[in-house]
Amino acid sequence: MSRRKTAVERIKNRITSIAKDNGQAQLLGIATVLHAFSILYGAVMAIRARFYQTGIFPTKSLPCRVVSIGNITAGGTGKTPMAIFVAQTIKKLGYRVVVISRGYRGRMEGSTGVVSDGRTVLLGPDDAGDEPYLIATALTDIPVVVGSDRYQAGMLAIERFSPDIIVLDDAFQHLRLKRDLDLVLLDQHAPLGNGHLLPRGRLREPTSALCRAHALVLTRCDAAAGSDHLPPLTFHGPVFHSIHVPVVHSVSTSNGSSSNEMANFSALKDRTAVAFAGLADNDQFFDSLKQGGARLVRQFAFGDHHPYDEKDMQRIFRHAVANGAEILITTAKDWVKVEPIYRWPLPVVTVDVRIGWNNDSPSFFSFLTTALSNVMKQPSKKN
Template identity: 40%
Template sequence: MIKSWLDLIEKRVLRTMETPGPFSPFSFDQVLAGCAGIYRAGVRLRYAMYESGLLKTRRLDCPVIAIGNLAVGGSGKTPMAVWLAKMLVEQGLRPVVISRGYRGTLENEVAVVSDGREVFLDAKTCGDEPYMMAMEKAFPVVVGKDRYKAGRMALEYFAPDVIILDDGFQHLKLERDLNLVLLDYTLPLGNGRMLPAGRLRETLCMAKNRIDAVVFTRCPADAFQWDTFQKSAGRHFADDIIKKLLSVPLFFCTHEPFVAQLLPAGIHNNTKAFQSWSLKGKTAVLFSGLARNDSFVQSVQDIGVTVADHLEFCDHCRYNEADIKRIISRAKALNTDLVLTTQKDWVKVNPVCFGDVTVAVIGIRLCFSNPQGIERFILNNANG
């Protein structure tokens, strides 16, 4: 009973976050707007305490690049961290990615998830995103709520040239040399309201003096120019962004889906990647637990898949046996070619449970309109 009520409240809050307003007096939305005012005051107080020196910022003996956003939800922070780490490796540098480990079981501990070759922790222990990045086996990953302490561990174990903070823009305890802020191209600032009436962690005005560059994610392939952006779905807040970030470099990228894993029925111990395998013309049942499940549907449709059904779960969902049975039953009932899910979701299920259905796991790559430009900007500015 309690879980049902909590699920109902969560859905209602999420619906409010997508509503531009104005809200009706005495409505549930208006209550959330009042809570947002309290949250805004708390954020301002916290920032004032850092500015006054009451709260201290500490520095690591290594350049630090923070990747973050202004709004909660899937703006592509993890794919950006992966892209950045791999780019730095290609430049002959030694990056380490540090993640908070949201919803992992480590709580206040710090730990090495991967040394870049071997993965030591599972997704339940370290969290979904750190595990996904560790599975790249291309760079070390360290997890810890206290990013300074995690950074000290990274320095001791790996002597990195650069530390990357995944989702670290609001983590003011640790000083950084470069702040990259990701904004979703389709709706950069959500409905313009702060949590819980909207998706904003902080407003653009609060953040503008800390932003070194903006990366617009989820851009359409033909919208890589700022003048095109001004005419797009994000136009509602474009004027505000332009006025407040006049001198900030802007970069644009698309989210390119690919087949990260293909697991034919009966062979679910296969971990080989099939990145060139085409799903075009296939029918599928989708399941995902993301901040924006609709974005997964769009990605799948973009590669030519016919979506027979989409089973949506809450963000960071931990799938149980009943959930898996429901997914498989739906795929069989609709007689689809396969089941599709995301890398983030696949790390939280037991592949053996899908033994008699074919599963494809979809990954996301970032493709920049000007890759040389953003690479040059990062390499020139990472040292402060």
């Protein structure tokens, strides 16, 4: 790794560490500088939201109903598995549904394209982006469209598939497109990050933005999460509690074969492994593996949506062999990018998550059913 790249990585890691820190900024330290930028950023975001609310910035409407899945913090709160769950639920209710994703870092991000027509996956992860491709492979009977301009992507979806409802993945801050239902996810472990706005913290907007939400969904509400209570917020709508259920896929290509069969998370227990991931919060992934009983002899944390190359994989393999690892473990999001790169010398286990509910399943289903029924009765929207 070059000195320049090492220095950049060191700075990025330092900023990430500060963004997770709950302590007070030291006078004239890096955190103080970031805090000053956070104040400016918060003011800009508040003015931006106000301009959209008052019509100074124009908004557009699609001639169908729109449900947004989003969050208020940078980083993973489980938006993608929730978008999959909500789309499946909407289809079970009898509506025609299409999912739209931005396609971050995919070649189609700046344009629009059909990732899946609900029968066949038409774009790979390099074109679609890792998350839209993952959604398309999970939703075998629901079309998936990609594009950073959600209005244009929505019009393509309407032209091709005539949906009753469009589900937007990660769109709470995409105020240019009107929506009928905003579901905002908050990670139970740190609902508001460290309470600071970017770049001092992880908040994408001031917490007052939650007034736009129709419901909040706390994610990762397991026993390890601690308190079941939100920090003080000016939000009076319904709040639901969900959990992330780990799902294991065993994939072995050391002999040229692979298996995508589901397995219980306990299959990792007492297995010596090297794990790697490129997520917004890699630590949570690694911690979940340890809690599942895996013996991690080495873990590699890459940036979110990391574009793997053969050098990355060679480095991982060298450490796996040197540490006597039985298996490699990664996420489903990373697997779709690394699968074609190299012939795998060890069995690979990929871990994905599904949305589960404790006691809130009936109430969330009732809320979603009623909300969709109400918006479907409203007159069609026009720009």
